Amino acid sequence: MIERWDRVVRLTHWCVALGFLANRLHLTEPGGVWHRSVGLLVAVLVIVRLVWGVTGARGPARLSAIIPTRASLAEHFCDIAERRTPKALGHNPLGAMAIWLFWLLLPLVALTGWAQGTDLIDRWPVEVWHYWLVNAVTALVCLHVLAVVTMSLWLKKNLIAAMLPGRR
Ligand code: HEM
Ligand code: HEM
Numbered sequence: 001m002i003e004r005w006d007r008v009v010r011l012t013h014w015c016v017a018l019g020f021l022a023n024r025l026h027l028t029e030p031g032g033v034w035h036r037s038v039g040l041l042v043a044v045l046v047i048v049r050l051v052w053g054v055t056g057a058r059g060p061a062r063l064s065a066i067i068p069t070r071a072s073l074a075e076h077f078c079d080i081a082e083r084r085t086p087k088a089l090g091h092n093p094l095g096a097m098a099i100w101l102f103w104l105l106l107p108l109v110a111l112t113g114w115a116q117g118t119d120l121i122d123r124w125p126v127e128v129w130h131y132w133l134v135n136a137v138t139a140l141v142c143l144h145v146l147a148v149v150t151m152s153l154w155l156k157k158n159l160i161a162a163m164l165p166g167r168r
Pocket of ligand 1 (some may be wrong): 009012016017018020021049061070090091092095099102104141144145148149159160161162163
């Protein structure tokens with residue numbers, strides 16, 4: 001049976017992914033009430049996930065387990081070269097770097113969106129930052145999905161299934 005990520009990880013992951021895509025693909029009107037609410041919800045869910053990673057999560061979902069080191073990166077490259085599948089569930093160190101980048105950039109996207117409704121706009125071109133931050137996250141999402149699919153095929157281990165609903 002597949003070992004799955006816990007409920008909070010799975011729920012926050014898919015809500016963040018759907019919320020980001022809804023705003024990115026203009027399914028919500030840019031700057032409209034749905035756009036702002038969905039964007040802020042995405043940021044709140046990232047914070048919920050981070051708090052969960054410190055207070056409630058166990059094992060590989062704890063933030064302390066998602067810290068890449070030089071040694072873990074070196075080991076990961078050996079694993080890839082020898083096509084060795086890690087037995088336990090856990091983000092690999094390259095994935096972990098992308099994940100921290102998501103957790104940094106998504107709240108910044110929301111912050112620069114929110115700041116457009118304030119007089120900060122006179123001092124900083126926050127709408128330009130919003131635009132470029134959204135583009136940066138979009139590029140990261142493409143890389144992320146490509147990496148997940150490639151690693152699933154290369155290691156013959158369905159990483160996506162561990163993010164889907166169901167019992168472990
Ligand atoms: C569209 C926006 C997306 C964003 C912003 C995003 C972001 C993230 C983040 C932050 C994590 C870490 C999860 C955690 O520990 O809480 C993660 C993991 C993961 N995501 Fe996504 N994701 C997106 C889309 C997708 C899609 C479309 C797929 C399916 C192809 C996917 C598959 C996965 C998988 C399998 C993991 C676990 C990776 C592992 O085994 O280490 N994600 N993603
Ligand atoms: C998941 C988070 C978000 C994504 C992916 C996103 C995406 C986008 C995109 C693609 C645009 C159009 C940019 C352009 O073509 O110039 C836009 C514009 C905008 N967004 Fe966001 N956004 C997010 C969050 C937010 C939040 C939280 C707010 C406010 C609280 C916000 C407020 C705005 C405003 C005011 C505009 C300008 C609309 C206009 O030009 O009239 N966004 N956003």
